[in-house]
Amino acid sequence: MRIVIIGNGVAGMEAARAVRNREPSWEITLISEESDHFFSRTALMWVFSGQMSHRDIEPLERDAYQRLGFRRVRARATGIDIVSRRVSLAGGHEPIAYDRLLIASGSRPRPGPWPGSDARGVGHFVTLQDLDWYEREVHGGASRGGGPPRPRAHADPSAGDSPYRFREVAAEHRGQLARQPAVIGGGLIGIEAVEVAVAAGLRPHFFIREEWFWPIALDRREAQWISDRMAQHGVEVHLEHDVEALETDADGNVSAVRTNQGRYESDCVVVGIGVTPNTGWLADTAIELDERGGIAVDEGLQTSAPDVFAAGDCASVRWFDGTRRPEQLWYTARDQGRVAGGRLLGGVPRYERGTWYNSAKLMDIEYTTAGLVNWTLDRESDWFFEETGKVRSTTRVVVQDDHVVGFNMLGRRWDHTVLIRWIEERRSLDWVLAHLNDAAFDTELVPPLQVLRA
Amino acid sequence: MDQQGQDGLLTTYREGWRNRSVVGLAISALLVSFYVVLYWEHKVQQHFGVAPLTAISEAAGLRNRWYLYGFLYSIAMIMGGIYYLKRHGNSRYNRFRITVNVAIQIALGFTLPFIMPLFGGQELYFSYFWPLKYDYLYPQTLVDLPLYFALYTVVGSLLAAPVLAVLYGKRWYCSWVCGCGGLANTFGDPWRHLTSKSTKSWRFEQVSIHLVLAIAIATTFLIGLDWWIGGDHPAFHRIVAGDHWQDWSIKSFYGFAVGAILAGVIGVGLYPVFGPRVWCRNFCPMAAVLGLVQKLGRYRIKVKPDMCISCGNCSTYCEMGIDVRSYAQTNESFTRASCVGCGMCAHMCPRGVLKLESVTRKRRSTP
Ligand SMILES: Cc1cc2nc3c(=O)[nH]c(=O)nc-3n(C[C@H](O)[C@H](O)[C@H](O)COP(=O)(O)OP(=O)(O)OC[C@H]3O[C@@H](n4cnc5c(N)ncnc54)[C@H](O)[C@@H]3O)c2cc1C
Ligand code: SF4
Ligand code: SF4
Numbered sequence: 077m078r079i080v081i082i083g084n085g086v087a088g089m090e091a092a093r094a095v096r097n098r099e100p101s102w103e104i105t106l107i108s109e110e111s112d113h114f115f116s117r118t119a120l121m122w123v124f125s126g127q128m129s130h131r132d133i134e135p136l137e138r139d140a141y142q143r144l145g146f147r148r149v150r151a152r153a154t155g156i157d158i159v160s161r162r163v164s165l166a167g168g169h170e171p172i173a174y175d176r177l178l179i180a181s182g183s184r185p186r187p188g189p190w191p192g193s194d195a196r197g198v199g200h201f202v203t204l205q206d207l208d209w210y211e212r213e214v215h216g217g218a219s220r221g222g223g224p225p226r227p228r229a230h231a232d233p234s235a236g237d238s239p240y241r242f243r244e245v246a247a248e249h250r251g252q253l254a255r256q257p258a259v260i261g262g263g264l265i266g267i268e269a270v271e272v273a274v275a276a277g278l279r280p281h282f283f284i285r286e287e288w289f290w291p292i293a294l295d296r297r298e299a300q301w302i303s304d305r306m307a308q309h310g311v312e313v314h315l316e317h318d319v320e321a322l323e324t325d326a327d328g329n330v331s332a333v334r335t336n337q338g339r340y341e342s343d344c345v346v347v348g349i350g351v352t353p354n355t356g357w358l359a360d361t362a363i364e365l366d367e368r369g370g371i372a373v374d375e376g377l378q379t380s381a382p383d384v385f386a387a388g389d390c391a392s393v394r395w396f397d398g399t400r401r402p403e404q405l406w407y408t409a410r411d412q413g414r415v416a417g418g419r420l421l422g423g424v425p426r427y428e429r430g431t432w433y434n435s436a437k438l439m440d441i442e443y444t445t446a447g448l449v450n451w452t453l454d455r456e457s458d459w460f461f462e463e464t465g466k467v468r469s470t471t472r473v474v475v476q477d478d479h480v481v482g483f484n485m486l487g488r489r490w491d492h493t494v495l496i497r498w499i500e501e502r503r504s505l506d507w508v509l510a511h512l513n514d515a516a517f518d519t520e521l522v523p524p525l526q527v528l529r530a
Numbered sequence: 531m532d533q534q535g536q537d538g539l540l541t542t543y544r545e546g547w548r549n550r551s552v553v554g555l556a557i558s559a560l561l562v563s564f565y566v567v568l569y570w571e572h573k574v575q576q577h578f579g580v581a582p583l584t585a586i587s588e589a590a591g592l593r594n595r596w597y598l599y600g601f602l603y604s605i606a607m608i609m610g611g612i613y614y615l616k617r618h619g620n621s622r623y624n625r626f627r628i629t630v631n632v633a634i635q636i637a638l639g640f641t642l643p644f645i646m647p648l649f650g651g652q653e654l655y656f657s658y659f660w661p662l663k664y665d666y667l668y669p670q671t672l673v674d675l676p677l678y679f680a681l682y683t684v685v686g687s688l689l690a691a692p693v694l695a696v697l698y699g700k701r702w703y704c705s706w707v708c709g710c711g712g713l714a715n716t717f718g719d720p721w722r723h724l725t726s727k728s729t730k731s732w733r734f735e736q737v738s739i740h741l742v743l744a745i746a747i748a749t750t751f752l753i754g755l756d757w758w759i760g761g762d763h764p765a766f767h768r769i770v771a772g773d774h775w776q777d778w779s780i781k782s783f784y785g786f787a788v789g790a791i792l793a794g795v796i797g798v799g800l801y802p803v804f805g806p807r808v809w810c811r812n813f814c815p816m817a818a819v820l821g822l823v824q825k826l827g828r829y830r831i832k833v834k835p836d837m838c839i840s841c842g843n844c845s846t847y848c849e850m851g852i853d854v855r856s857y858a859q860t861n862e863s864f865t866r867a868s869c870v871g872c873g874m875c876a877h878m879c880p881r882g883v884l885k886l887e888s889v890t891r892k893r894r895s896t897p
Contacts, residue, residue, distance in 0.1 A: 086840070116839065116840045116841050116842060118839040118840070118841050119839070119840075119841035119842060119843075122540070122841065122843065125540040125541055125544075126540065126541045126542055126543035126544035126545075127539060127540045127541070127542055127543070127843070127846075128542075128543065128723075128841075128842060128843065128846050129543050129846075132723075132842045132845070132846040133841065133842050134842075135840045135842065135855055135856070135859065137728065137729060215544070219543035219544045220543050220544065220545075220546060220549040220550075220551065221543035221549065271540075272540065275540035275541055276541075406839040406840065407836050407837065407838070407839070410859075411836075433837075435837055435881045435882055436880075436881070437880040437881070440536060440620065442882055444882065489882035489885075490882075491834055492834070492837065493834070493835060517834060517882055517885055518885075519621055519622070519623050519873065519876050519877060519885065519886070520622075520623050520873070520885075520886060520887070521622040521623050521626055522622050522623075
C-alpha cells in the first residue's frame with residue numbers, strides 16, 4: 077500500500093504516525109515544500125526573538141523519519157491527477173503514485189490588498205521563509221541557536237506565488253537593519269510579531285482596523301487591558317486605522333504606512349491580516365474547493381475524489397454550529413490528522429468537534445476561552461468581574477436563558493475541560509460562580525480567585 | 531500573572547555568553563580552573579609555591595579556603611537569585627522557591643557552619659544529608675558528631691528525606707533546600723536551556739546516576755564494615771579507608787571522583803556547556819534515591835488535555851533535560867524520576883498546559 081501525504085505539518089505528521097503505528101510495512105511518503113523536518117509553526121515568534129532555537133521547535137528527534145521509515149520528498153506539489161493517481165511535482169521531480177492520498181497543505185498568509193503590498197520590506201509571519209525574512213530585517217539573521225535551514229531552495233520562478241518562497245530583504249538593500257517596524261492586523265499573529273519586535277528593542281507601530289484589539293475574541297474592557305500592556309512595553313497601538321497604501325522609496329524599499337488617519341514612517345511591515353487555505357496549487361485539479369478556498373470534506377475528511385482525504389488548516393470541516401469552514405488551530409489539525417490516519421488505514425472514523433475552546437498568551441497575559449463568547453446571541457448577558465491586587469485578572473461569563481454558555485478569562489489559568497463540562501451541563505451562573513475555583517489551573521501558591529458579587 | 535519580570539528571557543539565544551560562544555566557553559574554563567585549584571591547592575603549592583585561595587581566605591579572615599568557597603558560593607547564589615527573579619519572577623512559585631533556597635544556603639550552608647566553631651562547636655551542615663553528604667553516615671563520623679546531630683542525620687537521611695519525597699516529590703529537597711540545586715537554579719540559570727533533551731542523554735543519565743548511587747551505597751557499606759573489622763585487617767583497612775589521596779583507598783577515591791570531579795569540576799564547571807544540572811541529573815546519589823521514591827509518591831505534573839501547541843518552551847527550559855512536550859502533546863500527566871520540580875516547564879508554557887501537584891492518587895480528577 078502506497079500512502080502519500082502532502083504536508084509535513086502537524087496534520088500530515090500525525091496521520092503518518094497513526095498509519096505507521098498500525099502498518100509497519102506500508103510505504104509512506106511525506107512531501108513538503110517548506111522544510112525537511114516537522115516543526116511547530118505556533119512557535120515561530122520564540123525562534124525569532126531567541127527564546128528557543130530552531131531545533132527546539134522540532135518535536136521529534138532528527139532521526140525520526142528514518143526510524144519510522146518515512147520517505148521524505150522536499151518539493152512543491154503542483155497538482156493531483158485523480159484518475160491515474162499521481163501527484164505532480166515542480167523542479168523536475170518524477171510524479172509520485174499513490175493508493176491513498178492525504179492533503180495537509182495548511183494555510184497561507186492573506187496578502188495585503190493595498191498598493192505597495194509587494195514592496196521589498198513587506199512580508200508575513202507564517203512560514204519558515206517568513207521567519208527567515210523577518211529575522212534578516214530586524215536582527216540581521218538567526219540567533220546563536222541557529223535559525224531555519226537556509227538553502228535558498230525556492231529561488232526558481234515557478235514558485236513565485238508560493239508562501240514558502242524567500243523574500244528579498246530591505247535591510248540588506250539599505251545596508252541598515254529595520255528600526256521602525258510596523259505590524260498590520262490586530263489578531264494573534266499580529267500581536268506575536270509586535271511582541272518580538274519589542275523584545276528586539278524596537279517600538280513597533282501596530283495598526284488595527286477595528287475599535288479595539290481582537291474584537292472577535294475580546295470585549296472592549298478586556299482589549300483595553302491588552303492595549304495598555306502593549307503600550308507599557310513600548311508598542312504604538314493605532315486603533316481604527318484603515319491602511320490605504322504602503323509607500324516605497326526610490327529603491328523600492330518600503331518607507332511608510334499610510335492610513336486613513338495619517339502617514340507613519342516604517343522600514344519593515346508585517347502583514348498579519350489572517351490566513352487562507354493553501355490550496356491555490358489545486359486550482360486545476362478535479363478536487364472540490366468551497367467558496368473560501370478550503371478543501372470540501374465530509375465527516376470522514378474525504379474529499380470529492382476517491383481515496384483522497386484532507387486534514388488541517390486546508391480542509392473545510394463541519395463546526396459545532398453546523399457551518400463548514402477551515403479550523404486554523406494546532407490541536408484541531410492534530411485531531412484531524414489522527415482521523416485522517418484512520419481513513420488512510422482503511423477505517424471509517426469520523427471527525428467530531430465539540431465545544432469551542434482556546435487559550436493564548438497576549439504579551440504576558442494568560443487567556444482562556446470556552447464556549448460561545450462574542451457571538452451576540454439572543455437573550456445573552458455578560459457577567460464580568462475584574463480582580464485587582466496580588467493577581468490581576470478578568471472573568472467574563474456569558475449567560476443565555478439562565479444557563480452559562482461561555483467563558484472568557486484573562487490573567488489566570490483555567491482548565492477548559494471543566495468549563496466545557498459546565499457549559500454542557502447547562503449550569504446556572506450562581507452555580508458556576510460558587511464552584512469557579514474547581515476549574516482553576518494556576519500554578520501553585522497563587523491565591524485563588526475570590527469573586528465578589530454585587 | 532500581572533507582573534512583568536521577564537527580562538532577557540525572550541532573547542536567550544541571542545546572547546553569546548549563554549550559548550557556548552567563546553565567552554561562554556571561557557567562563558566554563560574559568561570555573562573549571564577555580565575548582566581545580568580549590569580541590570588540589572596542595573599540588574599548586576608544590577609546583578608554584580603559592581596557595582592562592584588559602585592566602586585570600588586568611589587575608590579576609592575566613593579561616594580556610596573552604597569558608598572562602600562557602601562565602602563565594604553564597605554570593606553567587608544571591609547574585610544568581612536576583613538574575614533569576616528578573617527573568618522568572620513573575621510567578622509566585624518561582625519567587626518563593628528561590629528566596630527559600632537562597633536563605634537556606636546563607637543560613638545553614640554558610641553562616642551556621644562558620645559560627646559554630648567560634649563557640650567551640652563542630653562545623654555542621656544541616657541542609658545536607660546522606661548520600662549527598664556521604665561521610666555523614668560513616669560510623670566513625672557518627673560517633674564523632676554531637677549526639678543530636680547524629681540523630682538528625684540518621685533520621686533525616688533514612689526517614690525524613692524519603693517520606694517528604696513521597697508526600698511532595700523530590701523537589702522539597704532538590705529545588706527548595708539543597709545548595710547544589712540552589713546554585714544550579716540561580717548562578718546556573720543563564721544556561722538552563724542548554725541541558726540536552728536527547729534520548730541518548732536520558733539513557734546516559736539512567737545508567738550513570740544509578741551507578742553512582744550503587745557506588746555510594748557500596749562505599750558506605752565497606753566503610754561501615756571497616757569500622758567493625760578494620761582494626762584486625764590492616765590491608766582491608768588501607769584499601770577501604772586509607773585517608774590520603776596518595777593511598778587511593780576506596781574512601782578517598784569516592785571523595786576524589788564523586789565529591790571533587792563530578793560534583794565540583796564537572797558539575798559546576800561545565801554549566802555554560804551542558805546546562806546547570808549536570809551533577810544533579812547524572813551523578814547525584816541523593817537525587818537518585820529521591821527520584822526512585824518520587825515515582826511511588828504523590829507528586830506529578832498534570833497535563834491539561836488537548837491544549838498543547840507543541841511549541842517546546844517546556845522542554846527547552848527544563849534543566850533536567852526532560853522532554854516535557856512529548857508528554858504534554860499526548861495528554862499524559864507524568865512523574866519522571868529526574869524531575870526536580872523546579873516548576874519552570876509550567877511557568878514557561880504559553881498555553882497554561884502544565885501544573886505541578888502533590889495529591890493522592892484517589893483525589894486526582896484525571897488519570
Ligand atoms: C505565527 C503563528 C502562530 C500560531 N499560533 C497558534 C496557537 O497558538 N494555537 C493554535 O491552535 N494555532 C496556532 N497557529 C495555527 C497553527 O499553526 C496551524 O493551525 C497548524 O500549524 C496547521 O497545521 P497543518 O498541518 O494543517 O498545516 P501546516 O503546518 O501549515 O503545514 C503545511 C505543510 O504543507 C506543505 N505544503 C503546502 N503546500 C505544499 C505544496 N504545494 N507542495 C508540497 N508541500 C506543500 C508545507 O511544506 C508544510 O509542510 C499559529 C500559526 C501561526 C502562523
Ligand atoms: S519537568 Fe518541569 S518541574 Fe520537572 S525539572 Fe523539568 S522543568 Fe522542572
Ligand atoms: S510549553 Fe506548553 S504548549 Fe508548549 S510544548 Fe510545552 S506543554 Fe505544550
